[in-house]
Amino acid sequence: MLRLIRAPQLSDVAEYAYAAEVTPPARLILTAGACPLDAEGRTVAPGDPAGQARQVMANLDTALAAAGAGLADVVKTTVYVASSDREDLVTVWEVVRAGFGDHDPPSTLLGVAVLGYPDQLVEVEAIAAVRADEG
Numbered sequence: 559m560l561r562l563i564r565a566p567q568l569s570d571v572a573e574y575a576y577a578a579e580v581t582p583p584a585r586l587i588l589t590a591g592a593c594p595l596d597a598e599g600r601t602v603a604p605g606d607p608a609g610q611a612r613q614v615m616a617n618l619d620t621a622l623a624a625a626g627a628g629l630a631d632v633v634k635t636t637v638y639v640a641s642s643d644r645e646d647l648v649t650v651w652e653v654v655r656a657g658f659g660d661h662d663p664p665s666t667l668l669g670v671a672v673l674g675y676p677d678q679l680v681e682v683e684a685i686a687a688v689r690a691d692e693g
Contacts (some may be wrong), residue, residue, distance in 0.1 A: 559584050560633060560687050562641035562663060567679050574662045578633045587625045591638065591681040593674070594617035604677035607639060607646045611653035611680045618682055629658055631686040631689075635665040638681040640673045650680050 562575035581584070594602050594610035595617065603609025615629075622628055639650045647669050655662075673681050 559673070559689055560631065567621075573651075574665045575582070578664050580633055580636050580687040584687045585626075585690045586633075587622065587627050587631070587686040587688065589618065589621050589625075589684045589686070591683040592621060593678060593681055595675065601675050601677040601680045605679075607641065607650050607679050608653050611650045611682075612657075614656035614682050615654060618684060622684070622686055625686070627686040627688050630661045631688050632661065632663045633685045633687050634663055635682055637641060637665060638670050638673060639665045639668070640671065640679045641669055644669070646679070654682060 559581055561579045561581070563577040563579060564570075568576055581623045592614045594613040596602050596613070601610075602613045619629055622631065635654070637650060637654055641647065641648045647667055651667055655666075673679065
């Protein structure tokens with residue numbers, strides 16, 4: 559149902575597949591951007607991109623679970639980091655990548671000017687797919 563595609567003609571330095579295929583029967587799950595908020599809506603780890611990325615991944619996992627999916631079902635992610643410092647992007651990417659373990663869905667990593675919540679540095683949105691009869 560979910561197949562990650564690697565293109566041997568493209569560089570293998572990227573730590574993700576270059577494409578993903580979802581075949582029927584599948585149920586798609588699209589998440590809002592997971593933010594570094596605790597259960598009371600407070601931004602965690604102000605000024606700490608890695609700390610925020612850990613909270614984001616935990617929140618993403620929780621949102622997916624509520625929809626009957628998990629991180630291993632993710633087809634694609636978009637990772638936003640409110641920084642123009644490439645080091646911050648790499649730091650966040652390492653946390654996000656570790657959160658997926660052996661599963662390496664296609665991803666886009668972006669440095670952006672600002673995110674929606676006070677002190678927010680990281681946000682991750684995802685698309686997942688599960689068998690149509692699951693969830």
